[in-house]
Amino acid sequence: MSKRVIIIGSGLGGISAAISLAQEGYDVTIHEKNAKIGGKLNVLNAQGYTFDLGPSILTLPHLFERLFERSGKKMADYIPIRALRPHWRNFFEDGKVVDLDPDPKVMAAEAQKVGEDPKNVESFLKYSADLYDLVNAGYFEKGLDNATAFREFYGLSKFLKFDLFRSMHGGVKKHLKTRHMQDIFDYFIKYVGSSAYHSPAFMNCMATIQFRYDLWYVDGGLYNIALGLQRLMDELGVKICLNSSVTSITKENGKVTGIVTADGSQHPADIIVSNMEVIPAYEKLLQEDDELMKSLEKYEPSCSGLVLELGLDRKYPQLAHHNFFFSDHQKEHFHTVFRKRQLPPDPTIYLVAASRTDPTVAPEGCDCLKILPHIPHIDDENPLTHEDYMAFKDRVLDKLERMGLTDLRKHVVFEHCWTPLDIREQYGSNKGSIYGVVSDRFKNLAFKAPKQSTKYPNLFFVGGSVNPGGGMPMVVLCGQNVAKSVVAWDKS
Numbered sequence: 001m002s003k004r005v006i007i008i009g010s011g012l013g014g015i016s017a018a019i020s021l022a023q024e025g026y027d028v029t030i031h032e033k034n035a036k037i038g039g040k041l042n043v044l045n046a047q048g049y050t051f052d053l054g055p056s057i058l059t060l061p062h063l064f065e066r067l068f069e070r071s072g073k074k075m076a077d078y079i080p081i082r083a084l085r086p087h088w089r090n091f092f093e094d095g096k097v098v099d100l101d102p103d104p105k106v107m108a109a110e111a112q113k114v115g116e117d118p119k120n121v122e123s124f125l126k127y128s129a130d131l132y133d134l135v136n137a138g139y140f141e142k143g144l145d146n147a148t149a150f151r152e153f154y155g156l157s158k159f160l161k162f163d164l165f166r167s168m169h170g171g172v173k174k175h176l177k178t179r180h181m182q183d184i185f186d187y188f189i190k191y192v193g194s195s196a197y198h199s200p201a202f203m204n205c206m207a208t209i210q211f212r213y214d215l216w217y218v219d220g221g222l223y224n225i226a227l228g229l230q231r232l233m234d235e236l237g238v239k240i241c242l243n244s245s246v247t248s249i250t251k252e253n254g255k256v257t258g259i260v261t262a263d264g265s266q267h268p269a270d271i272i273v274s275n276m277e278v279i280p281a282y283e284k285l286l287q288e289d290d291e292l293m294k295s296l297e298k299y300e301p302s303c304s305g306l307v308l309e310l311g312l313d314r315k316y317p318q319l320a321h322h323n324f325f326f327s328d329h330q331k332e333h334f335h336t337v338f339r340k341r342q343l344p345p346d347p348t349i350y351l352v353a354a355s356r357t358d359p360t361v362a363p364e365g366c367d368c369l370k371i372l373p374h375i376p377h378i379d380d381e382n383p384l385t386h387e388d389y390m391a392f393k394d395r396v397l398d399k400l401e402r403m404g405l406t407d408l409r410k411h412v413v414f415e416h417c418w419t420p421l422d423i424r425e426q427y428g429s430n431k432g433s434i435y436g437v438v439s440d441r442f443k444n445l446a447f448k449a450p451k452q453s454t455k456y457p458n459l460f461f462v463g464g465s466v467n468p469g470g471g472m473p474m475v476v477l478c479g480q481n482v483a484k485s486v487v488a489w490d491k492s
């Protein structure tokens, strides 16, 4: 008889682990507290508008493709995707506008708009590509989880190539000389909700994720990724229990034995994979003692966000599909969010106008905007109030109106807004984090928690709080790597 695996949570990491374990012959059941699968990969349909409530940028689709290939299928038959041009449009307070484009000729012309020598961009991208190849070979693909595994795989000579003595911003500054280009490439750190000034230089590998492997969109909205994966799970016989909140994990003789759900029912399991983040799972589901919880403090949450959706009765033609409105004081922005833990006076704002390339997501002649400034995770000892968040929302709208979205407020016909408190409530994430664990060279050197519990050998974790961390492709890779760890442990 197949061994029973219970997966707690149906975020993309949980789904990827479920598919990978079902492909290995395990009997897999997911328990998801919400009414639909996907976790932060979420959608809102209202008044003819379709908003991606969570992720809106798809990268590294070949990592998703592997889930289908292993079942002899093609991802294109489940999730059709297409590349976007430009990748992003960047707006600055001085009126300059620069596009990011993977075509070297286009990129060179864009760099010259702000006085950057195109050769600097080329040398930065070469530096980024070398870092990507290094990080990808071991940390990503082999699923390395701790310092010993790292040392064994890389050895001292390769270890030194990680540019360990610089911050991410330090690596950017070494190659790029204008403030505009530095701000843009620093902001690749948004993919993991951290600070370019506090994360290690090897995080500069992220530019290659986009420049070598492109930036993708799923027609109709990114939630179609969840729907495509749902079909694959159905074909593989993965069982999914929705509205099934897990309230505790049972344990006996140093092993986990099953789960209890909110309706009081018990569900035995041979192996448990928690897609609930590591810290809340140990705290709430396993009631671990202070000593264990203290050892996890270095896995501080990533930032949270104010997630604002606006349905408009007009279009703003200057917008691309993806846009960034930069803080005039980006260093201060990072410092305020990640060190002072305050709402930034002048935030950098990410704005998605999917209606620019997908006519199905808004009524004709209208834009649907998702606006996402990064803000601090919840500080339970000094909580911000709803009024604080709403005052911040006004600052965001002021900035957008000032930077060209004239009379934006007057054209809003639908509005939806989530604060970090809503995000925590919705997804059970640690302190409202949106990418899992922060990447910080001083706190954790960008390492996240290990995938296999250090206390219960048949308990595993998947998702943004374990290596290699947050972002859709990384948690999908994590699900595949966790399945390999389960199989290896099970055989041993």
Ligand SMILES: Cc1cc2nc3c(=O)[nH]c(=O)nc-3n(C[C@H](O)[C@H](O)[C@H](O)COP(=O)(O)OP(=O)(O)OC[C@H]3O[C@@H](n4cnc5c(N)ncnc54)[C@H](O)[C@@H]3O)c2cc1C
Residues within 6 Å of the ligand: 008, 009, 010, 011, 012, 013, 014, 031, 032, 033, 034, 037, 038, 039, 040, 041, 053, 054, 055, 056, 057, 058, 059, 244, 245, 246, 247, 275, 276, 277, 305, 307, 372, 426, 427, 428, 429, 434, 435, 436, 462, 463, 464, 465, 470, 471, 472, 473, 475
């Ligand atoms: C606003 C926003 C924008 C983003 N933008 C991007 C982007 O453009 N590109 C990108 O790649 N990434 C982006 N991300 C990050 C990306 O969405 C996440 O890294 C990824 O989807 C997280 O997957 P996960 O496996 O960690 O699980 P999660 O999505 O965190 O899911 C965890 C699941 O577990 C469930 N759960 C928790 N506790 C329990 C319990 N006790 N019982 C049962 N179920 C439980 C939750 O309900 C949830 O469904 C964004 C995230 C947000 C929020």
